[in-house]
Amino acid sequence: MEYLVSMEKPLVLLGCAYLSWKIVRHIWGFLNVEKEPVTVLVTGAAGQIGYALVPMIARGAMLGPDQPVIIHMLDIEPAAEALKGVKMELIDAAFPLLKGVVATTDVIEACKGVDIAVMVGGFPRKEGMERKEVMSKNVSIYKAQASALEKHAAPDCKVLVVANPANTNALILKEFAPSFPEKNITCLTRLDHNRALGQISERLNINAGDVKNVIIWGNHSSTQYPDVNHATVDTGNGLKPVRELVGDDCWLNAKFITTVQQRGADIIKARKLSSALSAASAACDHVHDWVLGTPKGTWVSMGVYSDGSYGVPPGIIYSFPVTCEKGEWSIVQG
Numbered sequence: 617m618e619y620l621v622s623m624e625k626p627l628v629l630l631g632c633a634y635l636s637w638k639i640v641r642h643i644w645g646f647l648n649v650e651k652e653p654v655t656v657l658v659t660g661a662a663g664q665i666g667y668a669l670v671p672m673i674a675r676g677a678m679l680g681p682d683q684p685v686i687i688h689m690l691d692i693e694p695a696a697e698a699l700k701g702v703k704m705e706l707i708d709a710a711f712p713l714l715k716g717v718v719a720t721t722d723v724i725e726a727c728k729g730v731d732i733a734v735m736v737g738g739f740p741r742k743e744g745m746e747r748k749e750v751m752s753k754n755v756s757i758y759k760a761q762a763s764a765l766e767k768h769a770a771p772d773c774k775v776l777v778v779a780n781p782a783n784t785n786a787l788i789l790k791e792f793a794p795s796f797p798e799k800n801i802t803c804l805t806r807l808d809h810n811r812a813l814g815q816i817s818e819r820l821n822i823n824a825g826d827v828k829n830v831i832i833w834g835n836h837s838s839t840q841y842p843d844v845n846h847a848t849v850d851t852g853n854g855l856k857p858v859r860e861l862v863g864d865d866c867w868l869n870a871k872f873i874t875t876v877q878q879r880g881a882d883i884i885k886a887r888k889l890s891s892a893l894s895a896a897s898a899a900c901d902h903v904h905d906w907v908l909g910t911p912k913g914t915w916v917s918m919g920v921y922s923d924g925s926y927g928v929p930p931g932i933i934y935s936f937p938v939t940c941e942k943g944e945w946s947i948v949q950g
């Protein structure tokens with residue numbers, strides 16, 4: 617009884633604080649007060665992915681339709697003119713959410729105060745190459761840019777590495793920016809995740825939005841393992857396992873897996889250039905879910921720092937199923 621009486625006051629105070637917070641939020645929304653802009657860095661912004669990505673960010677596809685943004689774009693000197701052109705086009709598109717654009721070849725200016733860094737700068741592979749073959753060129757970029765990010769970005773900056781080999785570049789960034797929280801450095805395997813959703817939806821002739829909970833395990837390379845063992849389809853009449861609906865384990869265990877593993881190479885073969893619009897879209901999905909949260913009952917794939925889950929050696933960047941809440945990812949267990 618005494619215990620309950622002693623708890624009464626703090627509970628009432630907590631209740632009042634919660635109510636006041638709800639009222640302030642309500643009035644804030646009612647007055648339509650604009651949010652503070654979030655600063656997003658895109659490196660390699662004059663390249664193919666950059667060109668597809670920056671308008672998506674400026675339109676709210678990454679951080680939501682009510683979140684103003686400032687975009688910092690970095691590229692190297694030979695691409696400076698092209699970068700200037702991208703800036704001109706961003707201005708010409710008159711995006712209401714876009715509150716500022718910086719286009720620069722100076723890595724320090726680019727990294728200053730950024731809240732989110734999407735690291736696309738680097739060289740893509742050509743037809744017939746594996747992604748690890750661009751390692752010697754690209755890894756040195758990530759060594760050099762790690763310390764600029766560490767020194768000049770916002771302290772809680774979230775980093776998404778897109779440039780290949782993505783897991784390795786993210787690991788290098790983590791090694792060379794030791795004060796960055798490990799949780800803040802991730803790499804893109806959402807493109808592979810979305811490709812898996814796309815293959816299932818094509819096979820079943822349904823909308824990709826009705827398929828969920830595929831998993832990409834491992835590396836953004838041909839060794840990745842696309843897993844449908846827990847994937848489901850929303851049939852409109854409850855969730856059904858993908859395996860049951862597809863009803864063809866031979867396809868799921870062979871062709872489906874190699875198609876997802878080799879999709880990047882197939883696109884290079886067809887386009888003579890590596891994937892760009894799907895990569896940009898996946899980068900938006902990755903950051904969107906990381907910052908704004910994954911829907912209830914849904915996980916996504918992200919290349920994250922391994923904590924030893926599932927027997928994966930700790931300290932490497934590995935793609936796991938994750939859920940996100942309040943800007944933090946956690947590996948789905950079990």
Ligand SMILES: NC(=O)c1ccc[n+]([C@@H]2O[C@H](COP(=O)([O-])OP(=O)(O)OC[C@H]3O[C@@H](n4cnc5c(N)ncnc54)[C@H](O)[C@@H]3O)[C@@H](O)[C@H]2O)c1
Nearest residue numbers: 660662663664665691737738739740778779780804807895
């Ligand atoms: N993880 C994924 O799912 C995924 C998907 C598609 C592409 N990629 C990779 O993304 C990278 C970019 O692809 P792209 O098609 O946009 O290539 P791109 O060649 O069209 O553009 C890359 C840009 O990076 C710039 N750059 C080079 N060095 C730089 C540096 N030190 N700092 C800043 N910018 C620099 C280049 O000048 C160029 O403008 C490649 O490594 C590609 O393989 C990854």
Ligand SMILES: O=C(O)C[C@H](O)C(=O)O
Nearest residue numbers: 741747780880881890891
């Ligand atoms: O395949 C590539 O080299 C580009 C990218 O990693 C992709 O998966 O499309």
